[in-house]
Amino acid sequence: MKLGGYKNRILRVNLSNYTYSIEPLNEKMILDFIGGRGFAIKILYDELRPGIDPMSEQNKLIFVAGPLAGTNAQSFGRWKVFFKSPLTGTYFKSSGGGYLAAEMKFAGFDIIIIEGVSDKPVYLWIHDGKCEFRDASYLMGLDCDDTHTLIREELGDPRIRIACIGPAGENKVKISGIFSDRRAAARGGGGAVMGSKNLKAIAIRGHEKVEIADPEGFSEAVKAQIQMYKSNPAFEGFKARGTQIAEFTNLLGMFPTKNFREGVIQGWENIEGEEFDKYRVRKTGCHSCMLHCGNLSKVNYGKYKGAWSEGPEYESIWAFTGTISLPDVGLTIALDKLCDDLGLDTISTGSSIGFAYELYEKGIISKDDTGGLELVYGNDEPLVKLIKQIAYREGFGDILADGTREAAKKIGKGAEKYAIQVKGLELPAYDPRGAKSHGLNLLTSNIGADHNSGYAPQEIFNVPIPRPVDRFAVEGKGEITKFNQDLTAFLETGILCSFPPSMGMINAEVYGKLVSTITGIKDFDDPEYIWLVGERIYNLERIFNVREGFGKKDDSFPSRLISEPLPSGPASGQVFEQDDLLKDYYKVRGWDLETGVPTKDKLKQLGLDFALEYGK
């Protein structure tokens, strides 16, 4: 039987000499890694020499669409981009929604590998199995929306899908992302990598179909998936508001406020779901997803009147409120759009700003450093200017443009302790002290403090799978964290969005049916097997990082989260018990307790024999 799902084509582009080739997928890679995130780590592990500079021509940028993208299976419209991160130095995966992944498949490709560096600004025009290198000089300096518009006009087709960088990526800002129709693969500095390659955008359009190996079985599987969505108690609420629900973490006392000093923002009612209802213009969504969780928001009064955004998501809401202690919806909408235009990651941008506000309060920096900006809690005046300075690497923004870890090094004077990051990636809007598995995931995720690598719905939404948990408990959190991380890893072979699993809307059985019927590979129908693939992916990523020199020493929070109890609110008194939690996690993972490195036995068990030399 012919394989379905895959287009069986990798587009490999070399920007240094403006050539490209088309390669088939490797059969063993398909069987061992299913697709998406699995393919990407295998390729990066095989092809990226250890120790390379992420901003050099040795780095690669790998855009991946999963086998289920472009079909009527639900929520598989995610595209992922993989690279060695200039922000963290680790392997990195970053993910965006919208329509790009489906269009990649329609254009005939599962994977686009971008190598080398162009000596002039270019963009790629990828259409129906072909690739053109096109001059992008005129696009340089343009914001992401304008870049979309002008490329579509140049190529004469408004239905073209685009992924591009904004001025921030061009300026190699390490907290810049890659944007497609206002949806972003924001984290980890993918924008800077793309900028370092002189690649302003990729434009994609195609007319192929995605073949389905077993149409009848697939149709049944999609029905089962939809049924599972609809019967989930969170379904209707999530459809209505998406992630515009800042109350949920405030009610748990883990909404990071004033640079993670507090867990509740004063006046959180001003940014709760009902408030955002007043600003919502309409719902928006991604290719083939009934959740339709996006929001088009518009400000009709007050200081930010006229501002609009596709968003803001929960994380972006937090990024401009919790950080400066000012719960204002209009502010979040205006700055979310500003970051989308400039091509910045809202989480790291907001977090860097929160870091700067605390340094200002502590007297570590002053007006002399900020060029006159008064970074005082509750004062939003400096933000538009400061965010532009970050994107254009001007003034004080140039320091924040490399993220908090590097900024702290440059600033000195003890600033390091206020950089709230793991492995260089700024923490998102969940205080690890309020949910220990959540924290453990942030601590151990292969890309730094990423909430989506192993989101713990057990702690946040009381999802009782595999069992109910106490969010403050230490015991058993290694197992829960591994469960969530491995689950996410195999779901991201599809590539599934991270929202359905974060509410318990999918499981290995349904996923296995989808991926086995579309591909025609029976092994994938075995839940045990796909759990194994998830763990395999997770461990190979870890090994990639081990090869780069990462280990237990890097699985560490800043001291605040370990030794300063949350001062008030529903999580009052909690700290993050790092040592105990980490030991438990390594044990469950089968990793060496002293170094955090996977054992050779574990690698063998996962079929990662080719990586044995880096095991313990």
Next chain:
Amino acid sequence: MKLGGYKNRILRVNLSNYTYSIEPLNEKMILDFIGGRGFAIKILYDELRPGIDPMSEQNKLIFVAGPLAGTNAQSFGRWKVFFKSPLTGTYFKSSGGGYLAAEMKFAGFDIIIIEGVSDKPVYLWIHDGKCEFRDASYLMGLDCDDTHTLIREELGDPRIRIACIGPAGENKVKISGIFSDRRAAARGGGGAVMGSKNLKAIAIRGHEKVEIADPEGFSEAVKAQIQMYKSNPAFEGFKARGTQIAEFTNLLGMFPTKNFREGVIQGWENIEGEEFDKYRVRKTGCHSCMLHCGNLSKVNYGKYKGAWSEGPEYESIWAFTGTISLPDVGLTIALDKLCDDLGLDTISTGSSIGFAYELYEKGIISKDDTGGLELVYGNDEPLVKLIKQIAYREGFGDILADGTREAAKKIGKGAEKYAIQVKGLELPAYDPRGAKSHGLNLLTSNIGADHNSGYAPQEIFNVPIPRPVDRFAVEGKGEITKFNQDLTAFLETGILCSFPPSMGMINAEVYGKLVSTITGIKDFDDPEYIWLVGERIYNLERIFNVREGFGKKDDSFPSRLISEPLPSGPASGQVFEQDDLLKDYYKVRGWDLETGVPTKDKLKQLGLDFALEYGK
């Protein structure tokens, strides 16, 4: 034979009660007025009660596509919008390019008449013969580009064509226009009329074809038109640069500088065609037009680095250079886009700014009036702020937002003499003293100082049709002006763009062939008849204005142009001999010499018996 060209449908929309009807065209109107501008003045004359307030619900907004729009005849992609102008109080026609007119035809309509006032912000969704009223609350305050994007996203079709207003139109700024894909029907305050109706946009999409009565004859006519284009000596140059050629009027000494005090800008070489070549990204064009005269421009260095615009056209180049005496290409690109975003007419905006700069120099206004802005020649610092103030009616901008005539009244202190306008419409970038027929047209145009109502290529480009002329001569200019005005009037029944006739690229014979073969109406093949229609249209517009109280007293330039000779340059010493020129013009027109009103005899001769009561 069935008529071709026309869709034979008028869409009549009433915003006051959210209803619409569809009416056929009137047969006599077709025969008497051919289409486009002809239809519009007949409808406005019949339907607009004299003396109405242009900003009231009595005013109507009439969008018109000509019988040749949507076909492969060249340069007929113009849409026109007609109304009583809040800036001038006269009948008004304003015109935009792009793809809107063709789409109107594809959607099934020749004419869209918009009546009444909506009690909430709406936009119209006109598709395939139907019309929907849709909520536009969320679009209010958005710039024109964003409005296009969000409507297309809402309706799920990126190929929809849109005409909308920006913040300036919403704020009823009288120098605001209506914008479609960055092409504008900019002049006369159509934006304010649309804003007063609470109509943010019309969105159009259709799939009908335009029927051709005599396909073979039409094909021949189009070939003849193309041949006439190609054989014109200006064709290649115009294709290459469009109107980005500010040198041509500087070399004639009639590039208005410092509010029409001088006719040459110092350093004009900095804004000549070759300079703009360095900023051009690509050529752009309108539906079915081989001239493709548009320019996408981008600034890659200097103060305005990163700015881009579709344009600027010659007039916009002048509007931000001659007015403040600073020839800077980057400046023109940045401000052209700013006006496109905000929805402002660049000519009147620039002219109002030039007016303010002179008042500032003369001490009539000071920093106290401008809120600290230093309006000193050569200083472009205040412009971005001032233009935003105009669009949002803030600070000093609120005064300029009504155009120079009203602004001068408010300011007093003799400011009136510095308002360079006719009938309230600011003069474009041609000093009337340097080309007398050009001036005579500006003086007598039915919409105020509009260069496109009777552009004199005889004077500017030495086009020897109907005969060569001396641009400084007074004698014979009445005849030349009538020739150009009537020619323009019948060409705008099509609706032809104003550029081909401004270079002598079309004549009545070719036009007659096009319009007769598409419609199937043989009378239109008679050049004498279509010249008569041109004169008929022109006179009916004049009568509309007479009915509103306009006459000879309003055909008057500010004293500077009449009594201050140009101080230097190739047109040094020239004044505009208003009395002699006007008398000659009225005589040629067959209008009463004392009042400037068409005689009853003239009206009868033109078949305008229904308007006899207003004749002299």
